[in-house]
Each structure stands twice: as structure tokens, then as C-alpha cells.
Amino acid sequence: MASPPENPDLSFPQADVTGELIPGNNIHVHVDPISSDVAVTKDLQEQAEAQQKKKGRKKKDALQTLKSAIIVSGIVVAVAGVAFVITKKLREK
Numbered sequence: 001m002a003s004p005p006e007n008p009d010l011s012f013p014q015a016d017v018t019g020e021l022i023p024g025n026n027i028h029v030h031v032d033p034i035s036s037d038v039a040v041t042k043d044l045q046e047q048a049e050a051q052q053k054k055k056g057r058k059k060k061d062a063l064q065t066l067k068s069a070i071i072v073s074g075i076v077v078a079v080a081g082v083a084f085v086i087t088k089k090l091r092e093k
Helices: 017-021 033-092
Strands: none
Touching: none
């Protein structure tokens, strides 16, 4: 059978009922430093990833703008060429 503890002071510490039930009165907040470091590291990683995505979007937008400009220029040149050919054919007749 289990024997009673030799030191009777090994009981649970008293709970801070007021601090637990009314958090506004509890000014002694205990923060786990490891969890805090993990949370800060995670936030920094998320911010770095967001910045990289933003840079990637800017590059993609710039390339998309360049592609659009090249396509529009090509269409304008094609239309001008067709107009030139049509006027040349009309002059021959």
C-alpha cells in the first residue's frame, strides 16, 4: 500500500482565485520564454515569406506588362502592314 508522504508540506499551492477569475486584477503574468521565442520566430518567418511573395508579384506584374506591351506593338505593326498592303493593291488597280 502507499504510505503517506513524509513531508506534509508537499500539497498543492493555493490557487489565485481572484487573478484567475478576474484577469484585469492579475498583474503578475507568467510568460513561457520558449513559447514566446517560437512565436516571435514564426512571426518573423511569415513576414519574410510575405515580403518574398510581394517581390515575386512585382516581378510577375512587370513581366506581364512587358509581354502585353510587346503583344500590342506586334498587333499594331501587323495592322499597319495590312493597311500598307491593301493601299498598295488598291493603287495597282
